[in-house]
Amino acid sequence: MIEFITSLVPADIAAHAPALLIGVPLILAPLAAMMPNGRLAWLISIFATGFSLVMAIVMLAQVRSVEGGAVISYAMGGWLPDAGIEFRIDALNSMILLLVTTIGFLATIFGWPSIKAEIREAKRAMFMSAYLVCFLGLCGVAATGDAFNLFVFLEISSISTYVLVALGATRDRRALPASANYLMMGTIGASFFVVGVGFLYAATGTLNMAELAERLQDAQNNKAVLAGYAFILVGLGLKAAMFPLHQWLPNAYAYSPSFVTMFLAATATKVALYALVRFLFTVFGLEFSFEGSTLVWILMPMGIAAMVACSFQAVFQTDVRRTLAYSSVAQVGYMLLGISIGTAAGVSAGLFHLVNHAVIKGALFMALAGVVLTYKGTTLNDFRGLGRSAPWTMTAFAIAAVSLIGVPLTAGFQSKVALGTALFENGWWWGVAVVMFSSLLAVIYMGRILEAVFFRAPINPNKKRKEAPLLILIPLWILALANIWIGVQGGFVAGLADDAAASLFIGGAR
Amino acid sequence: MLEFILERGNYWAIIGLMMIGLYICFAATNLIKRLIGLGLFQTSIVLFYVSLSRVDGGTAPILFGADWKKAKGYGEESHGGDHAADASASAYDSAHAYTSGGLENVYSNPLPHVLMLTAIVVGVATLAVGLATIVRIREAYGTVETDEIREMDLDVAIAEAADEAEETQAANGTV
């Protein structure tokens, strides 16, 4: 299928894929803002995200065309690195880009009924425009090879995210403090990151990440580099909702419009986590990251704390959105645990789980948006008996839920097995125990929801219930079937993750 | 020791500002004050980058005098090359000429200034979005004090939980 899509794209366009991936949403976002009504803006967004998806597939094919993974370097404005801004696509970038664009495309298709219900008509065109800007910002983070450019794209996506979250106020006013809180935390995180980049620039005199990696080899014990490392770790940790820095996430997810929640849950923290991995393994390199066991003493305990503490918190929520939001933080813990192992297998497992979690949470929040649309409520009681009145929506929800728990033949199982294997190989058998324990908690919190959905009678049988519209069901089922497909035949995604991890480690050993 | 401290006066000032900004961000209950703290924090970062760019005795990085004429001639020469790579490579050289010492005058490093121009724009955008959110909070809650907002939200959450519990009980009783 990749070959087929690639063969449709002319060579001229394929050569400029990295620029077009960002450029098409960039030029269509203002156009969407100028549209007289939301529907046109939505159609423009579908085109933009779909085009980006094709470009991401083309780049994936280009990267995979060479054994061991090619590196596409694109000089913006014809300025060669390291004077100019370079877009640098290797196996890891192409994987993240594919993930973001796929989720973005499906989210845009599914979004319309949800947006129509939750956003006022006058704001819809601007809403779609803000969404496109957020999308291009996330793609930019995943594509750029320049440390400061990464900050700019991170802020482009974050600032539009604050706006998108705040627009949930039409449904619940608590979206506003959530957005303000997210804005404070997010800006502090990005500022920390930029201070760190400043230290690196002071120590090396370059901002290009590949060049930084090379020059940092000679500056291992430089105090400025150490300070920069700390700032970048905390800054990106905030953006990625690393355990003690996750306070902004539950409220932001719970009160934003359902469409935004779905898109953010599946992409935003993932992209920030990608940036963290990129800095830890490519820019600083293995020797640096493991010096003084930073990873083992920071990332690993934080990951485990997230897995246990946030899973517990998820168990005690009565609102399904909040349950899923806390579960998201817990799942970030799995990824951090995988990354903190520091072996190729560990990082690959972490990245594999990153993709799977995006697919799982995407499906869960899509089904949730369907429930919000038809039933206007997201508490556990609202979910009672939905299995009978909306079987298609809820079956997809259930598939994603068991995948989140890690039942065999689902995506979650595959990545947990990969994570467990990597932990065992490294001798961290207790890590496997923690993964098991956390999965058990997942059984409890997802089980409560599933029990309400399938085995309880609806509280108010007179209230009208129906299936979610087709526009939601189709992307939802695509994601749900993707869960099973990855679970049964996980080779493709696991292969992507392996290539990505391998490219990181070749970079680190340079 | 004193010399060590005094030599780094700019960094002390920057770190001081940064910590004041962060402290306001965390300690203030008024949302506007928090945004002011955030602004202070971002400004200290601008100062940090600008002080990085300083070169002893350097002026603003705009070519003047003999340098300007030289750069003009250099630019025209460089476009003799056919390939895009040549042109950008020579542009790279002239952009980095301040380090090569081929210039008559000393200039400070322009790159951090440009970066900070971007960062200032990001800061302005953040501030505008933040203030707009606060205006909406003021309209929705009638206050901009975070503790009061939290209390109101807590009341709502407690009421919701009570409703939920009642509902559950009623449902379990009838089923």
Added chain:
Amino acid sequence: MNGDHHVILRVVAKALIPIISVFGFFVHFHGEYSPGGGFQAGVILAVAIILYSLIFGIAPCMRAITPGFARTVAAFGLFLYAAVGFWALAMGGNFLYYDALFREAPGGHLGQHVGIIVIELGVLAAVAGSMVAIYYAFAGRVSEIRDEDW
């Protein structure tokens, strides 16, 4: 008009606003040779509009330059910026590669000149438009705050 306290302000502003606007464009077009450029010019232009609204009231200002128009200008600025990038792509260069704009022979500088001026025009429109839009967003809400709240 006798009771008008702001007569001096009004007269001075009437004289200043055109000058400020012209200065804005000067900063923009001279930005190639001196400090300046679209960003500063955009702010100066927006300042002219904001000064007008401060002195003559926000309602007449919103009639002259509607909030929708300000937003459209801001969006158009971004569009212009991206359009130059695509123009360069269409001419076979990299994204935003000015030398490719006119496919000129080596040594030609037209692409560089035109490219940067158009880009900066986009920046000017985006900055001026969004500054005015932000100002409207805040100033337009004043009437909703009651007197006792101050």
